Amino acid sequence: MSPYTFEFEGGDVREWTLTEAGAEPTTVADYTPSLFVGGPDAALADLNDRLSSDPKVVATERERWATSLHDAHAGKRRHVLRVTLERVAEIRPLAREIRGVYERETHAPGTFRLFDVDLEPGFRYCLDRDLDPTPARDLRTLRLALDDAALADGDVSALELADDRVDGGERRTLRTLRRRLERRNPDALVVSNAELIPLLERRAEVLGVDGVSLGRRPGWTRLASENTYASYGRVGHSPARYQVPGRAIVDASNSFLWHQSGLAGIRYMVERTGRPLQEAAWGSIGTLLTARQIRLARREKGVLAPWNAWEPERFTDVETLHAADRGGFTFAPEVGFHETVHEIDFASLYPRIIREHNVSPETVDCNCGDDARADGVDSHRVPELGYEICETDGFLPAVLDPLIADRAEIKGRLAEGPDEATAARLRAESGAIKWVLVACFGYQGYRNAKFGRIECHEAINAYAREIALEAKRRLEDADWRIVHGIVDSLWVTPRVDAPEPLADVIGEVSAQVGIPLEHDGSYEWVCFVPLRDSIRGAGAGGASTDGTATAGGPNPARGTTTAGALTKYFGKRTSGEYTYRGLEVRQRSAPAFVAESQRAFVETFDRERDPEAVCDSLGRRLSELREGTVDPIDLAVTKRVSKSLGDYSQRTHTVAALQRYERRGIDRHPGQSVEYVVVDDDARGSERVRLALEEPRTYDADYYATLLVRACESVLSPLGWDRVRIRRSLRDGTAVRLSTFTG
Template sequence: MTMWYTFDFIDGDVYRWTPAGDTGTATYDIDSTYRPRFYVRGARETRAAYERALEPHPSVATVKTVERRPGFGESPEPVTMIEATTVDAVPTLARQTNQVALPDELRCYNVDFSPEFRYCLETNTDPTPTTRLTTVELSLPRARTADGKLSTVTIDGETVRGSQATVVDAVATRVAECDPDVLFVNAASVIPRLFAAARDEGHTLELGRGPHAATYQTLAGESTYHSYGQVGHSPARYNVPGRVVINRSASFFLRETNLAGCLDLVERSRKPLQEQAWASIGNVLTAIQIRAAQRRDVLVQWRAWRPESWKTMGSLYTADRGGFTFTPDVGVHTDVHEVDFSSLYPNIIITRNISPETVRCDCCSTADVPELGYSICDRGGYLPDVLDPLVSDRDAIKDQLEETTDPTERARLEGESAALKWILVSCFGYQGFSNAKFGRIECHEAINAFARSILLDAKDQLEAAGWDVVHGLVDSLWVTPASDRNQRPLTEVCRTVTDDVGIRLEYEGAFDWVAFVPKRDSTEGALTKYFGKYAEPTAAGSAYKYRGIECRQRSTPSFVGSVQKALIRTFDQYREPGSVIDKLAGHIDALHAGRVDPSDLVITTRTSKSLTEYTQATQTVAALQRADGLYDDDQPAGSTVEYVVVDDDKQGHERVALREEVPSTYDAEFYATALIRAATSVLAPCGWTQARIERALAETTETSLARWA
């Protein structure tokens, strides 16, 4: 059986490519018969009017009536199936329902699938490569030269400098020699910039394969979006025939896992590698759910329209709560043990049969959900069926990791495990997402209610067994031995809880000590800020665990993060704030003496607006002003800027320097303040405030060996 891994849609035909891989030769064939399809549901008379309106349309291949299920838990009914001549015509034809009917009179299904995924779904094609993929990595500098010409390219780690013609020819030669299945690029603009440079030089650049090798396609333009209160930027996407193009800077899964993890999700979702690489977590999860829907003859709604069920004010107050949180006991605790429920939320979905069609169904009236009293149908839900193999497979991968010593095999398993982890993490939250294809807010509420009940039961059993709970969050609990009671072994308690709730409570390990950090504006514990020392180093060799503090934050310069970790090591060694202050003073001295590499002081931040939309003169604005004069492309809202603060007292663009400018100086006082802030997180569990640290630094006249250790 031929295994195609990428698909090009050109002039109404589908070019299906096999990778070169180990054979060294890529092949393709052409499918000229493929007709993408979507469905329309409504009263027969209204559908008939829509069908008549479509008759003269040149993009319509066939129209007929078929029976499909409009949703899980619903019976099959007649719907109109429209076969289009091209994948691009599907959304255009679907929008024409508004010309013949009101929005509620006709509903469209299976409309907004990405092209390659649609093809694989409708033709039952598995796009998973069965051979090793060959790759070439191309990287172009973002900064433009004075004459606007390309003068540098990095190919598989080797930098080529010279004229624009030299750069173009170097790329063409390497691609021709390697014939890569996958082109990795450092930015979306690499593809059009290379073709533009070749055109300027009168050269023909063949980045692709086959008869259209010297062309490229724009699959999507750049866009800005809002998600969970943050502004994001989605760069443009480009395709070259016969190869997979992956933009490293825009691939979440490649960044968080590896190529093996991406390919595992290709097999599970049937989204070919190029589409999987740019997809979000929710996009891949939805693809997996769509496959489950197809197996059940269930259609996929175009726009989510499931309304929230009616609730009283009291029931809404009870339902509108998150997962379990237990305010941490601020301070430094010794002999701490962590226990975690394995994949708690996915396992709640599986073991409690939570699915959009099972929660508050029409056929059951039992009060199954704690606090809320929602009923859950006895019939098996589709969502547990989707998640059960993912949970089981990840558990099996984790077991394999414990036994595997081969580095290559470990990398593969770690990538697959991480990819599944992200899918499982999102499956719960996606139930509460308004645009989720198969989401339902009552499922989200039910999962949270079960989670709160399970964690509270676990807490009660741990305390009854002689353990004090010092913190609890979502699916984890941290305990210490109670001084006034004898303790049952934690492994025994975990087995008892596991048997009671039907979800495995795992003993994660012991800590010599854990420090829970207070909020900056109060003495109350911050839920997600803590750090500690493992009793035994982890399998990866880590001696410490850090969560929520500066060294874990994306915007923190690497120097500040490394110093914070050094301060934690000093605290672990001496267990008193004075040694930490001495160590901090030494690093501040190094800053003021200019002994810190400016490249270690880069701040990474995401913009929330375009340059013209900002009204305050922030460091981000200064960075955008510099980028405006340095880069060919604009910096839209949601993009990332990287800069070093060179003089925070100045105004405008002189305040910072971009990473690409390779700054040679920095504002020592600004970064010293950042160090003190990081040190505050380390010493706050001991009752020290930032003001107290600053006073201690000012009063320091003698130093200990810790300052220079």
């Protein structure tokens, strides 16, 4: 069996291989990692001479590698300098020296191109040694959790072990932890926060509780410090990462995959990317996609992974730029109430476009030219843009094809009705695949993508627009009306009493475009919600606010507008299940009471088909608020922090919460979240809120009334009802301040 987790100590590597009883270590002393440097021959010779005296460098050697997908596509290999070092930890420092010292002193900027620099240690080791770190048996796990307040206070008595809390003080908790570790012998520790690793071992030492070791051997190592970063205009926070001997750490506070697909999804991505379990757990979706690309590029194409993206955007005339810079196609939703609606969507549209049309950085305008065509290599042109795509098998389709095939197979197996344990694993694997397939398209336009190219991004969009328009034409010819469409999904309703069977139309479109168009669900009714500003504009007066209900339900011809709308809707499937998109109920920041109330508003709307009845439901909820019968913890608001406390200029609720966290000694960095209850919105400073962990007993009813009315407005706005009309229709006579319905 291959090892599943690794430790790097000096120049040695310790491999941990799973056994039936646990895991066994093997020390490897002969591993020497390398980075590669490309550039002009004279510059490489000079660099070779200068590195000969560097104590970090074990050896240098000239080798021939493809330094880009274009090189591999054209069958070219270039001379590069392999620089071998004794320790993995010295790779990045040497790369910075080459770029910032050697190049700067004697050569022009950009003379050297560096490769295989920023690979994580475990992934690098598996790549170099051609190891598959996929666990060879089911993993035993142990979950450890500690709330933020106890973590900040260094109090481990509140530790939860596998969802069970141990009472009786810190010593008893630590002894119980020791017994659980010995009895369970876990292969992976799932921790609520990685800071638990050093805290537990330190407290055991201080309190004299012997034998408490989270690893299979004593000790722990900090792999990386915490840091704050910005991506796509959003601030994120990466906590410190730790390692213990012989066990993988899954930090629930720093693992997107854990929350989306659990251990089964992480394990699947280990198999497909070659990143060991712990590195796969904390890796972002883009990171995992890049790892898969790097491994395939090295194994199949002989291409090194560039440290920095080097693919310049080609010169484009204004006409082509105008056609290219359009994004996906969207059919503006017909805001309002619609009955008998079907949702259809293209299965993995963008990944399948990449595969079906061979879109890849090296195939788009690859310059194969007449010589290639003379050798029987065909090409085709991208619609609207005219980019020529070579038919030689592309790299990006090869990256995605196994994932697409796996997801299709999983869907088929789930349709067969497997037992619940198998179904849960399959759903987890499918979820992990979904996120990588979602990211693959956008990553082509990401400026730091190692194997990205903006022309690929543009070509994929062009094909998607053509496919959407083709589907629209065929559906309308068959007497189906599109009430909304976005990228790969369409919502349609019959235009006549007996349109062509939808299944027949779907089959024809699928065959014509080469990508499966699938029936995703049927709805008894769907409401598309307008933008909030357009609600107020409609509410100023006129027919658009009428929205009257008849015996058959709200009249969709009234209160319906195409005023700018996002994909924000709710509806009832024919199965009886309600669907929500974009509403407060789906927003992470929405308090539980507000989300649950909005569900009640939708259910009332479905049952009564009367906006007045929904307002009655709102009135009862407002009464609960004002009577103080709502549990304050159900009113907790969760917000992401975008700046440090001192950088905020406005005194917002987030600032008040940050002040209270600071007072309790709990760090909150940009990218992390705060959770609070508004107790007095008219107060100043930190007194406006109480943290959820402070177990507040009161709340500001007026503030939460505002949120409730907004949630009700989202439900009734498709009928043209705004906050003013909702206020007029409240029947319980509750006095609500004017600010509840404005701003």
